[in-house]
Amino acid sequence: MSSADLGLLSPMRGAGEATGDQAVLRAMLEAELALARIQAPAEAVAAIERACAAMAELSDLAALVELARAGGNPVIPLVERLRAAVGEHARWVHAGATSQDILDTALMLITRRTLGPLLADLDIVIGGLIRLARDHRDTPMAARTLTQQAVPTTFGLKAAGWRKLAIDARRRLAVLELPAQLGGPAGTLDPALTAAFAREVGLAVPLLPWHVLRAPVADLAGALAFTCGALGKLAADVLVLSRGEIGELSEGVGGSSSSMPHKHNPVRAVMIAAAARQVPALTSILYGSLAAEDERPPGAWHAEWQPLREALRLAAGAARDAAELVSGLRVHPDRMRANLAVPGSTGAAADLVTRALEDTP
Template sequence: MRGAIEATGDMALLQAMLDAEAALTRVRAALGLAPEEAAEAVAAVARADAFDLPGIAERARAGGNPVIPLVEDLRAAAGPHGDHMHKGATSQDILDTALMLIAHRALGAVLDDVERVVAGLTTLAAAHRDTPMAARTLTQQAVPTTFGLKAAGWRALAIDARDRLSAVRHALPAQLGGPAGTLERFGDRDIASAAPARFAAELGLVAPPLPWHVLRAPVADLAGALAFASGALGKLAADVLVLSRTEIGEVSEGVGGGSSSMPHKHNPVRATMIAAAARQVPALSAVLYASLAAEDERPPGAWHAEWQPLREALRLVAGAARDATELVAGLRVHPARMRANLAVAGTPGAAAVLVDRALEEK
């Protein structure tokens, strides 16, 4: 979780804004709108640890966003070349781009963890393709199934989460439109039309077809992928929490947590933390979806409402993915308890065949 906090924290946001400003100055220099020395000067001082973060946060209240005081401080730090920075952009361009950078950086680590979850579940499903256990519907035993089929289901959801997160990460766009999304501050039309793609390329982001100040599909798509990922991992956690109940005891966490008052307990802490994230991320995503209904060419409040829930959702999904890797790697399966708990007659049907088919998906 520390990595996720570092990737999405206030210092990370500050650095992402500085990266956006430095990239914009490089683009302006490449387009002949600023001297190369200006791009070098801005890049040399665009380091988050050289700025007063609490001071910027306090001064941000006056203008409603942190870009305004940051630009003042960055211009001062760049000396005589400071006048060449930020031109052509508006505050929302820099902040939107910074948030996309943060998401891109954080999702790299998340995807690595989800890939490890998929690999662990592949091993688990294959090892227990024929391990019989009770299937349960509406809380009651139904017919026999296999633990391998249950693990294959968890794996299928993890693959879906991986694919959705990967797709949205590779589609994250830069933002450059100027005060009203018309790029008028770049002057020449050919230069203005070339600037967004060059800006995106400098940052490793996608060039959008239009400025998206009030077209918040990128944020909504990211919100949906994060909510799905939290729920997909949450399904794994929910099943582990049920199956590890003392009365059932069919699985247990390899390294459980203790209790402050009951030393005999072996609590399923990893599954608990994943389940907690799965209950929070959809609510945070709802705030991000609500910002789709944004008025005019740049709205008051809609994009401002995204900053905190977006970063928190990224942190929660990152934490859930990390916890899921530990949960799957250390999960203890108890086949004898599964057989002892079977209170219904029958066979697992085609469960083993379904496991084999599911494992063909990469």
């Protein structure tokens, strides 16, 4: 991330290096180089490759940011610099593309690199919840409805429910199609060129240019919101059950208080809950951009960039924190039994745990 925003007020974020300004710059350069590789002669490709390598380490991002204001996006000044750097080969820089082609493709590359570690963290969450569900299949505790004790259940069933949501989140993320974008100024570029470009950057080949067909972004937004909500359910239960007067769960490594040294704050759950509250608002912006006019939209596409990046960061952070939370979660069966106000059988709950664990991601 740039020095202007290192995340001081966003400790719930993840994927900092993968989503920072430098990473976006490199992804745009990767797209430009891929475009040259499928069209330009060898000597031009070599020159563009050298220029991209030099610009990938650009230290003066602030200047690029300032220049981006003139044309409304960072691709325009980037292309100008690349063309100046390659001299006689300038005509092969950005050949046939429009700014949206490069930035959409770059954001899909950023997404792919963020989703890898995010899915790995979800696998840790799912594995940890399997263990909790099995170990506590028969551990009785009070079910609570509308804030009040209802009938007995088991902690294993609660953990199995968390796992089901985590699996659902993983499935939604795993099936996302992340397409390259190359439609040219009005979405009429040769489809064969688009397919070659997609293969070069390692992204899916789109059926059509999606300059104003924003399903890839909307689908991603929905999957990220679901993921944060699913992990938010886990966090919400941990926050309730770790209250001092309940004491049925506690985080393995809690946070301290600045003023009360006796406190053991459930910080991981707090961070997940904070992410879960932010992502739906970001998602509403991304869904709103579906209503994009003409063949390339004024404002709808531009509105996506920062909300998409922030949603990726928050989902990645939530998955990271959930992996840490589940791996160190402490269960207190004695408190669960002591808190039970209503006796009853937990056999059905235990049977449901067995059934739930038959579902594999």
